[in-house]
């Protein structure tokens with residue numbers, strides 16, 4: 214297995230990605246012996262973070278689903294060009310809390326727009342301007358859990374940060390999870406599924422196992 218330079222973490226709401234990333238980062242630094250850039254989507258630089266704020270605005274009527282896709286893809290383009298590629302080119306490891314799979318699962322699946330169309334729009338966002346090739350993660354760690362469990366964590370623990378997408382219907386979140394599971398099934402080499410419905414220590418140990426395997 215090759216050493217992953219671009220690692221993404223994915224999952225439904227409240228899956229515990231952010232908690233686990235913080236804990237595992239020193240181990241990635243140790244194993245890779247490289248500088249590790251921690252970033253997130255939507256976000257990762259000034260413009261993309263501004264788009265993240267925009268995406269939280271609750272409008273009436275609600276934002277059109279394609280507008281949501283385009284805004285996320287615009288944020289991703291900025292993220293790829295201004296943040297991810299320069300770090301990879303400087304020999305760093307990039308760890309991102311969400312990336313392209315989030316759009317496939319949330320917009321393609323959750324919003325019923327279809328994976329193919331959402332992928333096609335994102336093809337523009339993730340293209341390396343120098344090589345023309347797509348910038349794709351080497352390794353994706355997918356945190357799987359029943360959406361009710363994740364949402365309960367979100368609503369119980371961080372009421373001040375509940376956003377527009379957290380408040381979507383249960384059926385939306387279920388479609389997001391189903392799409393993630395389908396992606397993991399389709400790409401088992403890249404996407405490593407871990408059971409996120411366990412205590413934090415057990416989740417971290419599962420993430421650690423995946424990471425260790427890559428640097429063995």
Ligand SMILES: Nc1ncnc2c1ncn2[C@@H]1O[C@H](COP(=O)(O)OP(=O)(O)OP(=O)(O)O)[C@@H](O)[C@H]1O
Nearest residue numbers: 226227228229230231232233366370411412413416
């Ligand atoms: N394994 C776990 N068991 C119980 N609670 C957890 C676990 N992991 C994280 N939490 C708690 O659940 C909440 C959500 O965790 P976290 O922010 O890490 O998830 P996330 O996947 O980044 O969520 P989101 O994508 O919705 O921002 C936090 O309050 C966190 O402390």
Ligand SMILES: Cc1cn([C@H]2C[C@H](O)[C@@H](COP(=O)(O)O)O2)c(=O)[nH]c1=O
Nearest residue numbers: 254255285311312315316319320378379
């Ligand atoms: C990248 C991306 C994100 N989303 C959604 C998923 C979450 O609800 C928020 C991000 O915030 P969090 O702190 O990671 O929970 O945005 C999306 O719908 N599509 C995307 O491509």
